[in-house]
Amino acid sequence: WLWAFTPSTVTYMNGTTSATQNPEVAFDMAGYYTVELTATNTAGSDTETKTDYINVADGMTVLATASPEDICTGDWSQLNAAPSGGTGTYTYSWTSVPAGFTSTLQNPVVFPLVNTTYHVEVDDGGQLANDEVSVTVNPLPVITLGDWPDMLCNVGVPPVQLTAIPAGGTYIGPGVSITGMFISSIANLGWNVITYTYEDTHGCENSARDSIYVDDCVGISEIKGDESAVNLYPNPSMGSFMLESEQEMERIEIIDQSGKMVMMRKINSKSTPISALRAKGFYFIRIYFKNQNALPTVVTKEFVIK
Incomplete structure (x- = not known):
């Protein structure tokens, strides 16, 4: 026996060769292969050729990604399935762990509440390909405001240093300096709403607010x-x-x-x-x-x- 393939981009497997009667062959490239077999015995030899006899399709793969892969609580991420090979006509099936999310879109948007792994299966009608991607959900920072005064006079009061935990955020409000000092003499009379905003190392931002009442002491x-x-x-x-x-x-x-x-x-x-x-x-x-x-x-x- 003598086998020949055109093109010759084949690999014989499991110890078989071109001289094996029933060889195991792996095709290394996509495309049509012409197969030729020559049989020889004491009476002579004969060859049979079948042109474009085997059609080898591209092996299909898929790459799953998420943008961004790290989010903050309440944010969203865009999933993407990028297939290659196969027939070029694809259907998609997304699932998640923990369970609860499904989609047949190629690029769905997700709003996970906890760390979640998303699995995608792509079908081209003849092959299946799978991949997965994980999205990490970072909690918002927990803010505790300091013991701010409830009421201040608009005269005769030293500036008050506002405090909050975690430190290092920004204070915004009437009468508030860039360093977080509340100055009642330049604040509004009545209630002054002050907002403290903090962003952590993950880029997650949270805020808290409180009010200080400034009394009109001008008549005193x-x-x-x-x-x-x-x-x-x-x-x-x-x-x-x-x-x-x-x-x-x-x-x-x-x-x-x-x-x-x-x-x-x-x-x-x-x-x-x-x-x-x-x-x-x-x-x-x-x-x-x-x-x-x-x-x-x-x-x-x-x-x-x-």
Whole structure:
């Protein structure tokens, strides 16, 4: 026996050769092959040729991709199946793990909530090809806002440093500086909505917001040159003070370094003890009373707890 193939791009398999009666052959190229067999015995030989006898189609493959492969919670990704070879006429079948997604589109859009692997099977009518691609879903960063003050006066209050976890984001809102300082004197009267936005290393962004109320204190005259009319002692102290005034005081407010009001008390007296402050640091105390013209007046003093 003697086999011949045209073109000769064939490989004999499993120990068979061109002289084997029933060879196993792998065709290395697509196209039509002419097959020729010559049989020889003691009586002579004979050859039979079959032109374009075997049609070898291209082997079909498919490449599955996702763009992007890494997304944030709530985002989407575009799948793509890129087949090659075969007949050129394809149908598609997508499934997923975890289960729940199916599609017959070549390039479907997906909105996974968790990390998901997408499988695609392509059929050209005679062959099947498969591939898969995974999409990673990164959670949004969890934001915790700091202890922002609820209300501030528009005068006589130091800037307040806003804080949030994770740090490193941006603060946007009325009266907010580029460094995240809230300045009540330049903020809006009333409620000021402040938004904190943070983006993590995956490019996932989240935001949180809160409000600070700015009270109109323009009608309150602040005593500048007569602070001696109010006496606060001892200063510094361990947290207990005595407050005395020549005039009857209506109420007091104590503000910490962050601008947060930590105490408010109505007194209607010329003297009052102050205690229950334990945190060390600088504080401001506002003393409200009415002067002889019945106009609201406030004295602001600074004191220290050591």
